[in-house]
Amino acid sequence: MSEDVLRMGLVGAGPWAHKVHGPGIVAHPRTELVATWARRPEAAAEVAALGGATPFGDFDDFLRHVDAVAFAVPPAVQAPLAARAARAGKHLVLEKPVASSAGDAEVLAAAVEQAGVTSIMMLTFRYDPGTRRWLDEVHRVGEWDGGLARWFSGTLLETRYERSQWRHDGGALADIGPHVFDLLDAALGPVADIEQARFTEHGVWHVMLGHENGRVSTATLSMHTPTQPAITDFAVHGPRGFLAFDASGDAPARYAVLLDDFVRLVESGTAEHPLDVRRGLHLQRLLGRVTDQLAGG
Secondary structure, X not given: OEOOEEEEEEEOOOHHHHHHHHHHHHXXXXXXXXXXXXXXXXXXXXXXXXXXOEEEOOHHHHHOOOOEEEEOOOHHHHHHHHHHHHHOOOEEEEOOXXXXXHHHHHHHHHHHHHHOOOEEEOXXXXXXXXXXXXXXXXXXXXXXXXXXXXXXXXXXXXXXXXXXXXXXXXXHHHHOXXXXXXXXXXXXXXXEEEEEEEEOOOOEEEEEEEEOOOOEEEEEEEOOOOOOOOEEEEEEEEOOEEEEEEOOOOHHHHHHHHHHHHHHHHHHOOOOOOOOHHHHHHHHHHHHHHHHHHOOO
């Protein structure tokens, strides 16, 4: 860090780079957007214009100008580039899913651990004060048998994501599954296994998760259901009642809280965080188990 400001680079030039990452880094009082990189130089230049940053065509040259890197690229692109950044000593803001496979996620997590850099995942629900209050109440009561989650949106019916091939290939499981599994896991205890999984012809995922403590939760996920606004609700249930939570909220505001945490960790030399790359690896393994379950493996 230089003069109490974290010099950040941004990798990627898609909707989230323009809508959340770029503006968020520019607006935060403790971060500065100094460099951008994308596979298309003209796209890197467009994102750089958000904050007077310098676009780079060479990734290693890009790394030499930053203290930390935020990623807004497909998971198959993110994992190897983030590992390179970690080995270069750069702190990481990582998108979900963290990789395209558990094996690639393991390589990235090992690189982060070996380098001793700070990492934090874009599990945006978890940086919302409302989410934190709900989780505090869930843990205070404690007596729950299980939980459920519903996420219905028409995101993949929209033209703004028509070029996002990884989202269309992985569907709701890859894109919003990490958010949902993470929050159910945080509320009810670590997910140990995927007990059942089903995928319908209309793009809806039904998943039953088994938690280490014997609790069971269910998740229904769709990004092909035309509904406005999106439905993003969670609940836990048990002998003490039913405690629900609406996870809708403002992504830029949540990103500001993420950057608060990130800057504090970097400044203190802390590499561990509840939502660091290891969390991304745990969730990646769960995604793999869902697809294995669907395939009968």
